[in-house]
Amino acid sequence: MKENPAMIVVMTLMFFSCHQQHNAAGAGEKVLHLNNIVDLTHTLTDKFPFIPVKELTYPFELIPMATLEENGVAANSWKIHEHLGTHIDAPNHFISGQLSVDEIDLRDLIVPVVVIDIEHKASINKDASVTLEDIGIFENRYGKIPAHSCVMMYSGWEKRLSDSTFVGLDKNRVKHYPGFSNEAINFLLKERDIAGIGVDVLSFDPGIDETYSGHKILFAAGKWGVECVANLDKIPKTGATIIVGAPKVGGATGGFSRIIAVW
Ligand SMILES: [Zn+2]
Structure with a gap:
């Protein structure tokens, strides 16, 4: 030419x-970089562990509703509750009048992510928690946690997903898995102005805290939590962004979410 x-x-x-x-x-x-994309979501099946609450919680079920053979179209119904699989907790999960999952601002669901690794101490103590000291060590090494971030705890619990130690019930049916200390949550809210927190275990309060005290602190501030997060060992400690695909169900207290990290 x-x-x-x-x-x-x-x-x-x-x-x-x-x-x-x-x-x-x-x-x-x-600018959102898409050079690396990691799925932080576990596949939800009927084997996925959940917090056992007597007469309330149950496993996920995929129930065929229509089949190609009989109906010419394939579709299933789901038997699910809001806090099953990789999922988000909305502030109204514990605090009356707080935001439901559909009311969370989209700008609060696409945020920088940092990963605090406590795998070593959690391998020694199942009741370990992310403390102020852990945050200090993290910031000395990786710099100050940016405002409006999601702070994730990586404990290595994902490796236990298919065995009973993921829930960690003892003989008194008390749960044992790591989480965030109340001091750490308060600090992250007041001093780092975070968007939310996340964990690779069933709940961001350590399993032994049956009052869910950290949930109440975080949700009173109108922030969200994500639980049963996958692949936190496959993203950088700082510098990635997460996109939390929270379900838009009116009035819901949370729900199964697709969480994607990009950098
Ligand atoms: Zn939950």
Whole structure:
């Protein structure tokens, strides 16, 4: 193809306008990098563990509703409760009048993520928690936790998903798995202005806290939590962004969510 001078001018202008748009992203615009994508979601099946609450909770079930053979269309119904599988907890899970899951602002569901690794101490003590000291050690190494982040605890519990130690019931039916201390949650809310927190275990309160005291602190501040998060050992400790695909169910207290990390 023979280029005439007019075409060269047009192409040059197009190049500069693209270049300027690109540069504009550096001046306060937010850029989402998609070079790496990791699914932080476990596949939900009828084997997935859950917090056993007598006469209340039950496993997930996929129940065929229509089949291609009989109906010409395939569809299932789900037997599920809101806190099963990789899921989000909305503030109204424990606090009356607080946000339901459909009311959480979208800007609060696409946020930077940091991962605090307590695998070593959790391997020694199943009741371990993320403490102020852990946050201090993390920040000394990786820098201050950015405002409006999700702070995740990585305890290595995912490796136990298919055995009974994931729930960790003892002979008195008390649960044992790690979580966040109340001091850490208070600090992250007041001093780091976080968007939410997350864990690779069933609940962000340690299993032994049957009053869910950390949930009440976090939800009173209108923030969310994500639980049973997968693959936290496969994303960087800082620098990634998570997209929390929370269900938009009116009035719900949470629900199964697709959580994706990108950087
Ligand atoms: Zn929950």
